[in-house]
Every structure is written in structure tokens, then in C-alpha cells.
Amino acid sequence: MAGQAGGRQLDVLVVGGGVVGLFCAYYLRSSGADVTVIDAGPVGGPQSCSSGNTGFVGTQGATPLAEPGVLSSAMRWLISPRSPLRIKPRLSGELASWLWQFGRRCNEADARACYGVLLEMKRRSLEILTQACRERPSLAATFAAPGMIVAFKTASGFERACRSVPLAIARGVPLRVLSDADLRALEPGVEFDVCGALLNAEGATLRTPEFVVALAEVLREMGVEVIGQARVTGFEVAGGGRAIGRVRTTAGDFAAGEVVIAAGAWSARLARQLGIGLLLQPAKGYTVTVDTPPAAPRLPVLLSEGKVALMPLGGRLRFGGTLELAGLDTSVSRRRVDGITATVRSYLPGLDLTATRQVWSGLRACTPDSLPFIGRCAPHQNLTVACGHGYIGMGLAPVTGRLVAQLIAGEQAEMDLASFRVDRFGSG
Numbered sequence: 217m218a219g220q221a222g223g224r225q226l227d228v229l230v231v232g233g234g235v236v237g238l239f240c241a242y243y244l245r246s247s248g249a250d251v252t253v254i255d256a257g258p259v260g261g262p263q264s265c266s267s268g269n270t271g272f273v274g275t276q277g278a279t280p281l282a283e284p285g286v287l288s289s290a291m292r293w294l295i296s297p298r299s300p301l302r303i304k305p306r307l308s309g310e311l312a313s314w315l316w317q318f319g320r321r322c323n324e325a326d327a328r329a330c331y332g333v334l335l336e337m338k339r340r341s342l343e344i345l346t347q348a349c350r351e352r353p354s355l356a357a358t359f360a361a362p363g364m365i366v367a368f369k370t371a372s373g374f375e376r377a378c379r380s381v382p383l384a385i386a387r388g389v390p391l392r393v394l395s396d397a398d399l400r401a402l403e404p405g406v407e408f409d410v411c412g413a414l415l416n417a418e419g420a421t422l423r424t425p426e427f428v429v430a431l432a433e434v435l436r437e438m439g440v441e442v443i444g445q446a447r448v449t450g451f452e453v454a455g456g457g458r459a460i461g462r463v464r465t466t467a468g469d470f471a472a473g474e475v476v477i478a479a480g481a482w483s484a485r486l487a488r489q490l491g492i493g494l495l496l497q498p499a500k501g502y503t504v505t506v507d508t509p510p511a512a513p514r515l516p517v518l519l520s521e522g523k524v525a526l527m528p529l530g531g532r533l534r535f536g537g538t539l540e541l542a543g544l545d546t547s548v549s550r551r552r553v554d555g556i557t558a559t560v561r562s563y564l565p566g567l568d569l570t571a572t573r574q575v576w577s578g579l580r581a582c583t584p585d586s587l588p589f590i591g592r593c594a595p596h597q598n599l600t601v602a603c604g605h606g607y608i609g610m611g612l613a614p615v616t617g618r619l620v621a622q623l624i625a626g627e628q629a630e631m632d633l634a635s636f637r638v639d640r641f642g643s644g
């Protein structure tokens with residue numbers, strides 16, 4: 217690959233073939249660039265966080281992790297081995313800085329501002345997905361937009377959610393409070409043990425890993441080279457330290473006019489090799505996929521206080537959750553998985569979840585404010601970063617890809633990129 221810049225054809229190397237890297241490649245290729253994607257594993261393989269998640273997209277779930285009251289819940293969760301949160305005790309300056317920046321953002325003003333940005337990203341991404349699926353049957357086969365139920369176990373949780381409905385509606389989210397009769401009519405025969413529920417009519421889902429595999433195939437048809445099993449091991453800096461010259465990988469060296477780091481939870485480790493600090497923590501989560509039991513919900517359901525998502529997949533049912541700040545470790549904790557299963561049983565006591573087909577763990581890349589890092593990385597003139605999409609990366613990736621393509625082409629970006637600056641925590 218040989219790179220050129222400035223209005224002519226660009227050659228771009230995208231590091232990371234998860235949903236974010238693939239959408240970057242999609243829009244870069246659409247704008248005429250010659251694009252190669254490389255991934256350390258097989259594209260769509262279990263190492264990628266995009267491969268085994270619950271696939272909720274659409275306008276639900278744009279609330280940042282850092283919000284008022286979350287610190288007191290976190291204190292309670294940290295002492296329970298089955299809770300949805302764990303922080304592995306360790307001496308780490310990066311973890312300490314991350315927690316400090318997270319704590320600073322647990323206030324109403326920051327949470328509202330981040331919600332606005334995330335909602336805008338999710339809305340634009342849903343439009344992109346809907347359009348792409350109209351044009352590409354292989355993508356459409358993995359996408360559904362049946363709406364989404366948000367269920368509440370506690371009266372206080374439900375009341376708080378009901379208070380936030382007018383704000384969501386004012387922002388254009390089609391959310392409505394369900395009566396018991398509404399819920400029964402939506403999900404006849406399903407036994408819910410909850411205090412109340414909402415319906416987001418825009419709730420949509422992507423089936424994983426099928427969506428990622430289909431998107432990689434679409435890219436190949438568009439002329440993108442997608443290379444699996446090629447791990448980036450280092451960079452050769454050129455131009456007096458102001459540009460990436462070569463990218464070293466286990467499959468040989470690459471030279472590219474532009475490099476995009478979209479390596480999810482591994483992005484910080486790669487960026488560090490270039491002297492760039494990204495305040496990113498890997499946050500492990502699990503999904504469990506079972507044969508669909510009788511009387512299972514037809515619609516996706518978010519079990520709100522339990523922080524568990526439940527996703528019907530035809531003959532299978534997938535549920536997942538948990539956020540473990542334990543570094544780049546993908547080992548499975550049986551106790552956490554049992555905790556997720558117990559949460560599902562507490563909201564839906566009638567479900568038989570014994571026919572387990574698969575337990576999967578994945579690493580989300582989390583920033584303290586839940587906004588991704590999307591931007592150029594000084595002093596390297598040909599480096600762009602796209603990572604940090606946290607717990608909603610499937611729902612943020614499409615617009616991220618378009619923003620990256622606009623940035624690299626030197627066009628006016630469709631959203632204000634200031635919110636995504638890589639140095640916003642003073643670490644860039």
C-alpha cells in the first residue's frame with residue numbers, strides 16, 4: 217500500500233475489524249479511498265467485542281455510565297460477587313485517573329450533555345443502519361426493529377424512569393409508559409415480575425456475530441481488503457516523528473497514507489506505542505445464549521436495575537451484562553454469569569434457562585464520560601483514533617465511521633468533534 221493525501225485517492229489502513237473499524241472502512245471506501253482492514257483474530261471471531269454482544273441499537277440506552285447516584289449504587293455492587301460491577305483491586309495509575317475522571321462526571325449537567333451527544337450519535341447510526349439494510353439484503357437479514365421493552369423491578373426505579381420520559385420525548389425518543397394490560401398484550405404468556413415497564417418504539421437489534429461477518433463481506437464486495445489473523449506489533453515513525461511510516465504486523469509490514477486505530481479495548485495499548493495516552497479501561501461483560509425456552513419474550517427487554525439485556529434470536533435467547541474493570545482479561549467468572557442468570561430469573565421467573573449453548577465474554581472499551589474517542593492524534597499527521605464506544609458501540613459505530621471518513625477527507629464533520637477529542641482528559 218502506498219499512501220497519498222489531499223483530495224486524491226487515499227490509502228488507509230484500519231487496525232481492528234470490529235464493528236467500529238468495519239464502519240470506518242465502509243465510509244472511507246465509499247469516499248473513494250483504497251482501504252485495508254487488519255485484525256489480530258478472525259473478523260467476527262470471539263475475541264472481538266462486536267461478536268457476541270446483545271446487539272441493542274436505536275435510541276434506547278444513551279444514558280452515560282457516569283450519572284448522579286451511580287457512585288452509591290457502585291459501592292453496594294462492589295461488595296457483592298454476583299453484582300453487575302466489579303473492579304479488580306490493583307495498583308494502576310491509569311485506573312485511578314479513569315475512576316477520578318469518572319467520579320467528576322457523576323452530576324446532572326455532565327450526564328445530560330453526554331446523553332444529548334450519545335442520543336444524536338445513536339439516532340444518526342439508526343438512520344444509517346436502516347438505509348444500509350434497505351440496500352443490502354445480507355445486512356437486512358441480521359437487523360430487526362421490533363421496539364424494545366425497558367422493565368423495572370423496583371417502584372423507585374420505575375418512578376424515576378417515568379419522570380425522565382418527558383425529557384426523552386422532548387428529544388424525539390418514542391418512549392411510552394406501559395400499563396400492565398399493555399405489557400400483557402405485547403407479550404402474551406410471558407410472566408414478568410416487575411413494577412412497571414416502558415416501550416421504546418425505536419428499539420432495534422443487530423444479530424451478532426452475523427452482522428459483523430455480513431458487513432465484512434459487503435466491504436470485500438466494495439473492494440476493501442479485509443485481512444484476519446494479522447496482529448499489529450509496532451509502528452515505524454517517519455517524518456521526524458510526525459507521521460507513521462510503517463505498521464508492523466505478524467503478517468508483514470504495511471505502509472499507508474493514513475492509519476486508523478479502531479482496536480476496541482486494545483486501542484490504548486497500541487496508542488501507547490506511539491506515545492499517546494488514551495484514558496480507556498477495558499470493561500468485561502458476558503452473554504449467555506440458550507435455546508429459547510417456552511414463554512420467552514418476543515421483543516428485546518432491558519432489565520433496568522439489573523443492568524441486563526435480553527435479546528430474542530429466533531431459536532435462541534441471549535442475555536448479557538456485567539461490567540468488570542479487570543484489565544485485558546477475558547476469563548469467565550462463573551459467579552458473575554450466575555449473577556446475570558439470577559437477574560433474568562428475578563424479572564422473568566417463568567423462564568427455563570437451563571439449555572445453555574454458549575457463554576461468551578467480551579471487552580468493552582470504556583471512557584470516563586462514555587463518549588468515544590474520535591479524532592486526529594498529534595503529533596502524528598496521518599493517525600486517527602476511533603475507539604472507546606463502551607457498552608453501546610454497536611449503536612454508535614455507523615456514525616463513527618462516517619465521522620472518521622469526513623475527518624480524513626478534510627471535510628466539515630456532521631457532528632461537533634470537540635466532544636470526542638482524544639486529549640479531553642488531558643492525557644492525549
Ligand SMILES: Cc1cc2nc3c(=O)[nH]c(=O)nc-3n(C[C@H](O)[C@H](O)[C@H](O)COP(=O)(O)OP(=O)(O)OC[C@H]3O[C@@H](n4cnc5c(N)ncnc54)[C@H](O)[C@@H]3O)c2cc1C
Nearest residue numbers: 234236256264265266269271272448480501608609610611
Ligand atoms: C456483554 C456485552 C453486551 C453488549 N451489548 C451491546 C448492545 O446491546 N448494544 C451495543 O451497542 N453495544 C453492546 N456492547 C458493546 C459493543 O459490543 C462494543 O462497544 C463494540 O463491539 C466495540 O466495537 P469495536 O470495533 O470498537 O471493538 P471490537 O469489536 O473489540 O474490535 C476490535 C478489534 O481489534 C482487534 N485488535 C486488537 N488488537 C489488535 C492488534 N494489535 N492488531 C490488529 N487487530 C487488533 C481485535 O481482534 C478486535 O477484533 C456490549 C458489550 C458487551 C461486552
